[in-house]
Amino acid sequence: MRSTKIIAYLIVALGLLTLTACAGQDVEPETQEGVEGHEEEGSVNNDQEGQDSANNDQEGQDSKMPGEAVESFSHIHGLSFDPLHPEQLLLASHYGLIRIHTETNEWHVQGAEEFHHDFMGFAVIDENTFITSGHPAEASDLGDPLGVMKSTNGGQTWEQIGLQGEVDFHVLTPHSNDTNVVYAINTYGEAAGLYRSHDAGDSWEQVEPEGLLQDWTAIYTLVTNPSDADHILAGTAQGVYESFDAGDTWELQPTDYTIVSSQALSEEGTFLAYRMMEEESEDEGLAVTTDFGETWEQRQLEVQPQDAVAHIAVHPEHEQIMAVGTFQEAIYYTEDGGENWTQLAQGGSKVEE
Secondary structure (H helix, E strand, O other), X not given: OHHHHXXXXXXXXXXXXXXXXXXXXXXXXXXXXXXXXXXXXXXXXXXXXXXHHHHHOOOOOOOOOOOEEEOEOOOOOEEEEOOOOOOEEEEEEOOEEEEEEOOOOOEEEOOOHHHOOEEEEEEEEEOOEEEEEEEOOOOOOOOOOOOEEEEOOOOOOOEEEEOOOOOOEEEEEEOOOOOOOEEEEEOOOOOOEEEEEOOOOOOOEEOOOEOOOOOHHHEEEXXXXXXXXXXXXXXXXXXXXXXXXXXXXXXXXXXXXXXXEEEEOOOOOOEEEEEEEOOOOOOOEEEEEOOOOOOOEEOOOOOOOOOOEEEEEEOOOOOOOEEEEEOOOOEEEEOOOOOOOEEEEEOOEEOOO
């Protein structure tokens, strides 16, 4: 069965950090001291007044990326383009939310240290709103796990909005055309399971799914059909499960692969995914489907041996522009639908041109 190869590959070779709680302390991001985030305002680190202004000015979320410059990150738990500044990637990491400028490859961690949480599941709801889940920062006095948190200012600050101490969502999937609909996988405690929201994460219902794999840490990704928010695929250690009723009932599909990451596009039935096969095959890797998994077209992406794509981000306006983050902390970026790629990070550190 597929589970033998996939579990061995993902858990042993990769550690699969997105599927297990971040235990222990990794090396914190290396900061770039003396970096001027705003030349006209002086150092972001030293100009508290300028930082406060940036934090409070929602309409003018600065395209120059306010925040402390960093040279490294630990773990990729989520990856999205910022709808307000689509030249920037949002990377949910073990030590906060990091903005990556795709043109200059500048990196900045957002917010004060008390907001440098271990963000696990992460999702962009709209240009002003992000939601997340995970574990509190060392400088925070919040309990563990965080429950569901929301930011309305580009990740500068976060507030808890529910399920504190109850859930640790490692998968957070909003519907691509209606982000009020969100599905999530909680891997924590007695309340572990599948959840869904119809108000962009403000409230949640725990689903009692029939036919779905019940090992919640072995569910890698969820993806919804862009034309039908009730139509879901789940990539798991056992293969691909499908639901037509918003997750109430599921059926294991007769595929020779599973999906370890995915991102829905705007058109009916269309999404990107990283597929892993039971046996070695040229079909393994990044691919796109336009019929919700019936047929696939490969994308040209070569990652390091014993690595795989953990997260996929698609530009909000131009779907040929994409980025992917891997389990071994590499980031690749393309502007032509995957014909050519630029590597921005390897092993959590910048790749210099």
